[in-house]
Amino acid sequence: MNIAKRYARGLFALGGYERATTLAELGEAFANPAVAAIWANPAVSASKRKQLLANIIAAIAPDDTYLKRFCMLLQEQNRVNFLPAIARVYQQLVKEQQGIVAVEVQSAKTLTADEQQDINTAMQTKLNAKLEINFSVNPTLLGGIIVRWNHYMLDFSLKSELRAIVQYAGK
Numbered sequence: 001m002n003i004a005k006r007y008a009r010g011l012f013a014l015g016g017y018e019r020a021t022t023l024a025e026l027g028e029a030f031a032n033p034a035v036a037a038i039w040a041n042p043a044v045s046a047s048k049r050k051q052l053l054a055n056i057i058a059a060i061a062p063d064d065t066y067l068k069r070f071c072m073l074l075q076e077q078n079r080v081n082f083l084p085a086i087a088r089v090y091q092q093l094v095k096e097q098q099g100i101v102a103v104e105v106q107s108a109k110t111l112t113a114d115e116q117q118d119i120n121t122a123m124q125t126k127l128n129a130k131l132e133i134n135f136s137v138n139p140t141l142l143g144g145i146i147v148r149w150n151h152y153m154l155d156f157s158l159k160s161e162l163r164a165i166v167q168y169a170g171k
Helices: 002-031 033-040 046-060 065-076 080-098 113-127 158-169
Strands: 100-107 130-137 145-149 152-155
Touching (some): 002 046, 033 046, 033 080, 080 100, 113 145
Antiparallel strands (some): 145 152
């Protein structure tokens, strides 16, 4: 991930928000298993990969010379496979610049609209920032929720509570 961060930060320094959509499209293209397989196949020559990359860039961002140079640099360094991760980090940088905090909420069951609103309100109060909340279901939690943002985590899951009880009882 450190490699993706370095490249994403470098590209972000050149253009800020303007490449967010284009880079996301490139990341999706290279996350495709068929496209990734081409770059993993040693039978495909470097010149053929370079031509394929040029074609993909021409289809997605024909007028962005910085992005084209950036992708060609990745090709020369054999790091095109990092494009999906670079795109994710770039999106995070854009959100940080805009003051948006991405929050991931996992619950054991699907939360009602009221429960989601309560979590949204509580997190909005705690973080005092614009939020982008993604709710997902993780049945292995058994009950409760886990909330993640930036490098923080609040674990209110039954699974976590049971683990703590077992550890405490074992002492």
